[in-house]
Amino acid sequence: MRPEKAPRLSRRQSRFRVTVAYALALGAALAVGWALRGQHPIVVAALADVAATAVVFLFSLGYDNSSVYDPYWSLAPLPIAVYWASLNPDAPEARGTVALLLVTLWGLRLTANWAARWHGLHDEDFRYREIRGRTGRLYWPASFVSIHLMPTAWVFLAMLPLYPALARPAPGFGALDALATAVTAAAIAVEAVADLQLRRFLRTRQDAEAVLDTGLWAYSRHPNYFGEVLFWWGLYLFGLASGPGWAWTGLGAVSITLLFVLVSIPWMDRRMLSRHPGWAAHLRLTSALVPWPRRRR
Secondary structure, eight states, X not given: OOOOOOOOOOHHHHHHXXXXXXXXXXXXHHHHHHHTTTSOHHHHHHHHHHHXXXXXXXXXXXXXXXXXXXXXXXXXXXXXHHHHHTTOTTOSOHHHHHHHHHHHHHHHHHHHHHHHHOOOTTOOOHHHHHHHHHHGGGXXXXXXXXXXXXXXXXXXXXXXXXXXXXXXXXXXSOHHHHHHHHHHHHHHHHHHHHHHHHHHHHHHOSOTXXXXXXXXXXXXXXXXXHHHHHHHHHHHHHHHHHOGGGGGGXXXXXXXXXXIIIIIHHHHHHHXXXXXXXXXXXXHHSOSSSXXXXXXX
């Protein structure tokens, strides 16, 4: 049985409390980084990331709402990227400057989108509620591992290409950098347009069971997910442009892609099928991830 909840907080009060949580998480990360100064920057960033995640988890536990973690996905990369960029003795370099600007734009936009859609500390993601129902008394250990720690690890792995792009002197801005810039910028644009179209649809629809199948959503059931996956592949191209020895960092983009293809998309499709009768036809006719012309009926 879930503990009795405190009186519902307003959206403004909820945002303030989450802001405090993230300020303390950043403080913990900085303290760990200071304690580990002199170690390899990837190790420093990784352990600071885990420390910040632990602080956010404590607030999730305290408020009985794992959605306190949700903005971590888009906020944590920003201080990590700034830290790595500060290590480059040749900064500012074109590659690092462009990559840092794109990561910042992505992080701020995605966080703003979360803030616009989140209703407050009484609002918890449906997936977390499902996990809560399946795990019972083990929910909070499960939440720490699967909702907090694993996404932190996925995002950190996907950020590894940024280390050589930001922290290490490398050859000048070339054709692969231009491709990386185009892919990453396109990914941010696709995700932004998809989120805007979804917000507009949810605000104006007359039928609660209606399905969004116009705009980008006519070509992909989850164009926002496509934009997110593409973003991480764009960052990988920046790392690859730094030198072929960093090709292994593509493991991060692969892991993000598998997360969306194997977990997020099936989970969301099940949710939509249970609530929207029209989703079955949309599922049959429309590409799951990559935008593509709709199949004929």
